[in-house]
Amino acid sequence: MHYVEQIGRYRLERRLGSGAFGTVWLAHDDELEAPVAVKVLADNWAHRMDIRERFLSEARLLRRAGSNRVVQVYDIGELPDGRPYFVMEYADAGTFADLLAAGPLPVPEVLRLTALAARGAAALHEAGIVHRDIKPTNVLLRTAPDGTARVLLADLGLAKSLAHASGLTLAAGSAGYQPPEQAQPGSGIDERADVYSLGALGYELATGTVPGAPGQVVRPDRLRPDLSPEVQRALLRALEPDRERRWPTARAFAAELERLAAEAAPVHKPRGRHRGVALMAGLFVVVAVGAGVAVLNLPSSSGSSVLTVKDSTGRVVVEVPGAWGRQLRDSGWDPHSIGLTAGQEPGLAVADDLAKWPDLSADVNGVFVGLSEHGSVATRVDGIAHSGCHYDGSRAYSSATWRGTIRTWSDCSGGTGTLSETALRLVGGAAQPQVYVQIRQHSGDATARILRSLRVT
Template sequence: MHFLERIGRYRLDRRLGAGGFGVVWLAHDDVLEAAVAVKVLSENWVDHLDIRERFLSEARLLRRADSNRVVQVYDIGELPDGRPYFVMEYADGGTLADRVEAGPLPVAEALRLTALAARGAAALHEAGIVHRDIKPSNVLLRTSPGGGDRVLLADLGLAKSLAQASGLTMAAGSAGYTPPEQAEPGSGIDARADVYSLGALGYHLVTGSVPGPPGKVVRPDRLRTDLAPDVQRALLRAMEPDRERRWPTAAGFAAELERLAEPGAALPSPRPPRPRRRALIMVLAAAVVAGVVGVTAAIVTGGAAAKTVRVEDSTGRVTAEVPAAWSHQLRDSGWSPRTLGLKDTKEPGLAVADDLSKWQDLGSRVNGAFIGLSEHGDVTAEVRAIAHTGCHYDGSRTYNGAHWHGLIRTWNGCPGGDGSLTEAGLTPAGGAEQPQVYVQIRQKGGSDATDLVLGSVRVGG
């Protein structure tokens, strides 16, 4: 192996990176006085005709795309030892992998960059090409003369013409970005395979995490709790395991992301449309975790043999009894029924649990209860509309206690968890319409304390 200093008129400056079959160099075009990138077939593949053809195919496909959203090919040639090379435009801004390395991006920026990558994919599709390996390291950034970045798709080493892709028999792609049909030899793919990868790209930029395998992707709002429902729906639709349910085109996906990136377009919705696709446990997370204090200061009285404790909110209007083992932390400064879909007011409420920091994760093992008072609206109707997507719904039952009547609904088997989640809407047993109470209970096993908690709830004047 010998060190290259020049390739034709291109003076090599430094190595930028290497892939499975080639090495990419930063070079200088002495004639045009411009920086370029030169990709050279690795020495160990020079005698493999199939790899050589695949290498040259990438250059041809890049050239066929002929789009300023895809890396441009300027020249192609061969070294004296027989290795082919091709010359491309140089992206001086690095890759999206570099950009997301420090963590998730601002949502609007993540959507804008993903939309630009999707426009690049659409240009490939219009040219009859499917990329098959869209991921952050294959999305390049090039500084524009007027400021800002151009987003370029690169590395078409796995790309195929759409005509060839319909009959592909070899699996390919990168973990986390590969749709199920692309991972199964012989299933054939089309442009919607790239739509899945683009959804995974957007997910990574928004959450800072590579998504799980198809059908097991953790909802992005569990990793970023301030994410607007419309953004989540757009990303998850792109990553549907069933390609018939995805965005039909990369251009359509890009248009939606561009709309959501507009100021104010992707604000969290105060009242999600029915049926509720977003678990309320996540909507309440910020209210529950903020202002956590030690629970002992709010104990009203101990229960039998100190196995239960009675807690109250900061106004003293809402009190309840919970198992002593749940009473490590308390958040007692109220809530807004708007999170349930009711009037936007500040009402008394409390959350008590053995670890409130885990409350926002449906898969975490936590014991506790959230109890909120509402003076307006129909709490039971709102509880009836809740859906915890991904959890197993165990059904509902009516509750008829001495002080409250209402509806109880229960879920278990939430992703990554083995406990239960209970939602309850309560109205006074005497027939009065107000006040009403919303209760959410998390339990990680053992005896069911639901009726104990509901039966102990009291609301003062």
């Protein structure tokens, strides 16, 4: 589209993505003081009335769904050149595709996330809509006020009314997620087509691999041996080529996944990603600790009130309570873990027991500090949520050197400690460097003291 800075009352900030028929922008509603997503029909399709109607149909179907499990539409309008647009809620925490990019998920988290997507599909089906294109890029995550993440279905560009689905004559869907009936024009579809796609979604979340063609799907336990026979059966039943043998409804599939998740071990490490990654507990393990990175056992500091530690480059220096300084990883981090430019940047982690860090319910005291010379750390960190923890709120922080917002969680899976994190920017307006800090503490609050001690050269 031709570049514009304003659409109606919505001030455009950046492009989120483009599809075959439109572009989605992150915008700001200055009246409501809230971020929104604005989807605009591409100018090269403006003359096609059938494409225009399909574009508007998506907005109408999203509105008709009327569920908090489906992206909500707030407004609709036209640009001065006549192209339509519609305004939706902004999913700040990315997509399931981003979760997959961050690496394998724990099996209970796979079950929980797939079940939430299936609940979203069930909401569409109850509204008389079949999605026809459920896949990781079309399942979004939005941070809720309590710091958890909502799972939302989006992109109803291929969606149809169930009342008319039996007469569809065109193939639709994406390879690996497309049930056989959608690849055969004229065969008619119902909600079980979405059940197949949901099975493919769960399969990829579990194995990291898109399933093969219908009837040629590799057993998931061959790709991930820790899958139980019950989980495998649930996924493969959804992926049955014969729809009569699939789960009869998305709701039934969701119920089975929820049952299996409840029987599994508690999840202490839900994973997330960047671009406002949610569901990301134990972030330290993701961004700071690489495979094979040595833990340096520091000399006993129990007699010292404060210990000064620094990373291997000497650029990052921070002071921590002496009792925390037992183990150090000083080899840096990769900011790509939260959605910034990939690379090795200075960083460190120091704690009384780094092995306990992945478990948010464990009693551990420590600090992770990661430096970034590129991009907005604050934008990424503000989108992180920690599933299973209670969000205690945020407070502003400023010192002679740094400013930022401290966000805090507690009661993580029944644990008694707290987790605080902040993205720091230099006072005075310099864009770089920026620093991400995560602090775990079992008792007391040393957050401000630690932040005041931070030095970056």
